[in-house]
Amino acid sequence: MRALRPALLLTAVVVAGGCSESEPTVEGRWYTASQVARGTVLYDQFCIGCHGVDAQGTAEWHKPLADGRYPPPPLNGTAHTWHHPLKGLKKTIEIGGVPLGGSMPAFGNQVSEAESEALISYLQSHWPDPVYQAWLQRGGLQ
Numbered sequence: 001m002r003a004l005r006p007a008l009l010l011t012a013v014v015v016a017g018g019c020s021e022s023e024p025t026v027e028g029r030w031y032t033a034s035q036v037a038r039g040t041v042l043y044d045q046f047c048i049g050c051h052g053v054d055a056q057g058t059a060e061w062h063k064p065l066a067d068g069r070y071p072p073p074p075l076n077g078t079a080h081t082w083h084h085p086l087k088g089l090k091k092t093i094e095i096g097g098v099p100l101g102g103s104m105p106a107f108g109n110q111v112s113e114a115e116s117e118a119l120i121s122y123l124q125s126h127w128p129d130p131v132y133q134a135w136l137q138r139g140g141l142q
């Protein structure tokens with residue numbers, strides 16, 4: 001009887017889950033590997049030209065340009081992207097930086113909310129754990 005238990009338990013989990021295809025999140029993170037993969041494709045299409053191949057942005061990102069605007073910052077966890085909760089990051093992608101006096105274009109017409117989340121998961125896949133933890137502690141997911 002005992003030997004049967006693990007099998008029964010597994011069946012129960014699959015049935016209760018309703019969908020045996022649901023993908024687990026990347027360990028310790030809110031997103032899945034599929035979201036990161038989707039985000040990588042979108043990033044290469046829309047963001048790479050300004051924010052760089054590995055989301056490293058511009059080295060002197062905190063120095064204003066001649067016109068007073070700022071160059072594209074790194075999004076890889078070395079700048080202050082981790083100060084913004086998920087909602088705020090989604091908003092930036094949707095409306096861009098122009099309404100705030102910046103120069104980033106809006107992407108609300110080109111990427112869906114799910115795509116925006118995939119983009120953020122791609123960015124966060126570059127964040128070292130201490131940066132990601134600090135983001136969580138600041139209420140990143142609230």
Ligand code: HEC
Pocket residue numbers: 043046047048049050051069070071072073075079080081082084089092093096097098101102103104105107119
């Ligand atoms: C034309 C250049 C350009 C493109 C393309 C661009 N950005 Fe930006 N981005 C910027 C600039 C410049 C800033 C700094 C704020 C500003 O000036 O608007 C910025 C800021 C950001 C921020 C806020 C960072 C922080 O630390 O507060 C995020 C997040 C971001 N971009 C994500 C993206 C994503 C995702 C894409 C692709 C969908 C993208 N950007 C495409 C230029 C760009």
